Amino acid sequence: MHELSITQSLIDAVLDRTGERTVTAVNLRVGPLSGVLPDAMRFCFDVASAGTPLEGARLMIDEPRGLARCRSCDDEFELADLILLCHCGSADVEVLRGRELMLLSVEVA
C-alpha cells in the first residue's frame, strides 16, 4: 500500500504551493506502468486529505495507455504491463509512455 505514502507526499506538494487556500480539484496523470493504482490513490486521498485544505477536493486522474517501441522491428504497440516483449520476438523494447506519475495542476477556490 505504497499509495498511502505517495498520496501523502502529493498532499504535501500541493500544500507547499497553495498554503491555506481551499483546493477544489487536483489533476494527476498516472500511467498503467507507474506501479501505482489509481483506485488505491482515490481511496487514500479521502483519508489523507481529511482536515486539510484539500478535503473534499475532486481527484481527477488522467490514465494514459502504455506505449512502447521495438528497437528491432521499429513497431509501436500498446503496453499493458511491464513485460517488454514485441510480437516480433524481440525484448529490446523502449517504453515511450505509461510510467507517468505526475501532479499536473490544482484548482483553488
Added chain:
Amino acid sequence: MSLLQEPAAPVHPHEHPHDHEHSHDHGDGHAHDHAHPHSHDHGDHHPETIPLEQNLLAKNDLLAARNRGWLEGRGIRAFNVMSSPGAGKTTLLVRTLTDLGDRLRAGVIEGDQETSLDADRIRAVGRPVIQINTGAGCHLDADMLRRGLDALDPETGSTVFIENVGNLVCPALFDLGEAAKVVVVSVTEGDDKPHKYPHMFMAADLVIVNKADLLPYVDFDVDGFRRRTRQINPRTEFLVLSATTGDGLAGWYDWLGGTSSRSSTLTESLTDTLSP
C-alpha cells in the same frame, strides 16, 4: 519594444466595461508577465488553476539524491536488499558478515514493520546495526534511510547493507540513494515472480536466487526464472546460491568486491553446479 502594446487607435468601438489600464507598464522593457492569463480583475480569491507539473515521488527522489551524495562523499557503498518475507535476506547478511569477517567493514540498517529480531541476529555477529520499525509502513523511504544513517554513523570507506521491509511491491518505487539494488528470491517462492512483480525486478541491479540447496525438492526452473527476469530487465546481474550451505556464495562475495561481477560465465557455472 513591448509586444503587448495596445493598438494606437481602437477603430472598432466595442465597449468592454473595464478599462484596460490593467497591467504592463512598459518601463523596464521586458514584458513581465501576469503568470495567469485571466487575472486582471481585482479580486484575488477567484478560482484559478495552478500548474505544478512535478513527479509525485520528487520529494523522495530529492532526499535520495542527498543520501547518495552523502554516501559517495564518504566512499561508503550502500546496498538496498529487497525480497518477499522469508526469502533469506537476514540469513544471507549474517552469513556474509561471518564469512568475510574483518575483510568487510560493514554495518546494517534493518527495516521491519515491528520487532528488532533481525537486528538482534546481526548484532550477534558483532556488527553495528540499526533497526528501523516502519509501523504500518510497507517500505523504507529516503528520509528513513537518512535517519538510519545518522544513527548508524558508518565509517568512511565501509559498506552499508540496507535490509528493506520484506515486500516485493512497495520498496521498488522508492529510491533510497543506494549504490545498487539487490533482489533476493528463494526457490520456494516459485519461478514466476518476475512477471508478477515486474517493478521490483525492473529496479534490480543484482538478482539472487537463494535456497538453491532446496532445488531438488521444489518445482523451480532456474533457466525459466532467469529468462523471465531478463524480459523485465535485460541488464540485471544474476546469481544462484544457498546462504545456508554456502554454495555459490563466492559469486556474491566477488560481486561485493567489485570483481568479476560482470562475468556471465560465473553465473552459468553456478547454475550448472547447483541445478539438480
